[in-house]
Amino acid sequence: MTAAIEVTGATVRYGDVLALDDVGLTVAPGRVCGLLGTNGSGKSTLFKTILGLVPTDSGRVRILGRTGTAARRRGLLGYVPQAEQVDWAFPVRVRDVVMMGRYGHMGARRRARPADTRAVEHALARTDLTDLADRQIGALSGGQRKRAFVARAIAQEADVLLLDEPFAGVDKRSEATITELLLQLRDGGRTLLVSTHDLAQVPALCDEAVLLQRHVVARGTPEEVLRPETLMAAFGVPAQEEGTPWTP
Numbered sequence: 503m504t505a506a507i508e509v510t511g512a513t514v515r516y517g518d519v520l521a522l523d524d525v526g527l528t529v530a531p532g533r534v535c536g537l538l539g540t541n542g543s544g545k546s547t548l549f550k551t552i553l554g555l556v557p558t559d560s561g562r563v564r565i566l567g568r569t570g571t572a573a574r575r576r577g578l579l580g581y582v583p584q585a586e587q588v589d590w591a592f593p594v595r596v597r598d599v600v601m602m603g604r605y606g607h608m609g610a611r612r613r614a615r616p617a618d619t620r621a622v623e624h625a626l627a628r629t630d631l632t633d634l635a636d637r638q639i640g641a642l643s644g645g646q647r648k649r650a651f652v653a654r655a656i657a658q659e660a661d662v663l664l665l666d667e668p669f670a671g672v673d674k675r676s677e678a679t680i681t682e683l684l685l686q687l688r689d690g691g692r693t694l695l696v697s698t699h700d701l702a703q704v705p706a707l708c709d710e711a712v713l714l715q716r717h718v719v720a721r722g723t724p725e726e727v728l729r730p731e732t733l734m735a736a737f738g739v740p741a742q743e744e745g746t747p748w749t750p
């Protein structure tokens with residue numbers, strides 16, 4: 503079976519900074535893989551590498567057998583960025599942000615067809631944003647903004663989704679809504695790679711997990727990766743109590 507995500511021997515440097523060191527990762531279709539690691543451990547860089555947005559010193563990326571760039575251009579690969587990477591002052595409505603997910607389906611003239619409008623309305627409804635659809639994206643709360651980007655990913659109907667910290671700064675209710683939405687996407691056959699600092703979220707969401715510290719220090723089931731001795735060996739800190747954000 504072709505892997506949904508396959509990264510082999512990826513090494514990335516920013517000048518003198520070694521951000522990824524010989525990283526390998528394989529995720530089968532229809533699975534949720536958690537990407538865990540401390541600040542600066544390379545999670546965002548790995549996403550950008552998969553998306554074809556940063557050059558690699560060495561290594562190879564395949565998304566359903568294609569390069570990341572080719573998969574992205576064909577609408578097979580979706581990305582929910584970290585909140586900090588988005589310009590919230592940009593004057594755009596929630597509905598327009600979600601419609602951006604349809605661009606890969608529209609052709610060069612980007613004219614929305616009825617199928618695109620239906621997909622957008624469906625995604626807004628699933629993320630409970632229908633009533634806020636005409637609001638400027640910058641005028642939403644943090645949790646609502648996250649949901650808007652998850653809605654964009656739903657509307658895109660991409661087979662593989664990369665989500666960078668979808669739970670950062672959201673309350674328990676939004677966290678539960680987002681988790682449920684992501685599991686529904688998985689159950690519909692999508693493949694998800696989800697970075698998070700919130701280890702308490704991992705067993706409920708992830709089928710498997712990878713612990714990154716520039717290179718892969720552990721991979722396996724959430725139980726295997728979250729073993730206290732694994733975390734201790736990797737970071738020299740004990741596991742924290744369930745529900746506590748992970749801040750070694």
Ligand SMILES: Nc1ncnc2c1ncn2[C@@H]1O[C@H](COP(=O)(O)OP(=O)(O)OP(=O)(O)O)[C@@H](O)[C@H]1O
Binds near residue numbers: 521539546548
């Ligand atoms: N554009 C850049 N130029 C130089 N160094 C960078 C750049 N982007 C990231 N880095 C460095 O590369 C390393 C990995 O950063 P990255 O953003 O991938 O980590 P991360 O795991 O996503 O962190 P966080 O959890 O804080 O978002 C860090 O040491 C960071 O300082």
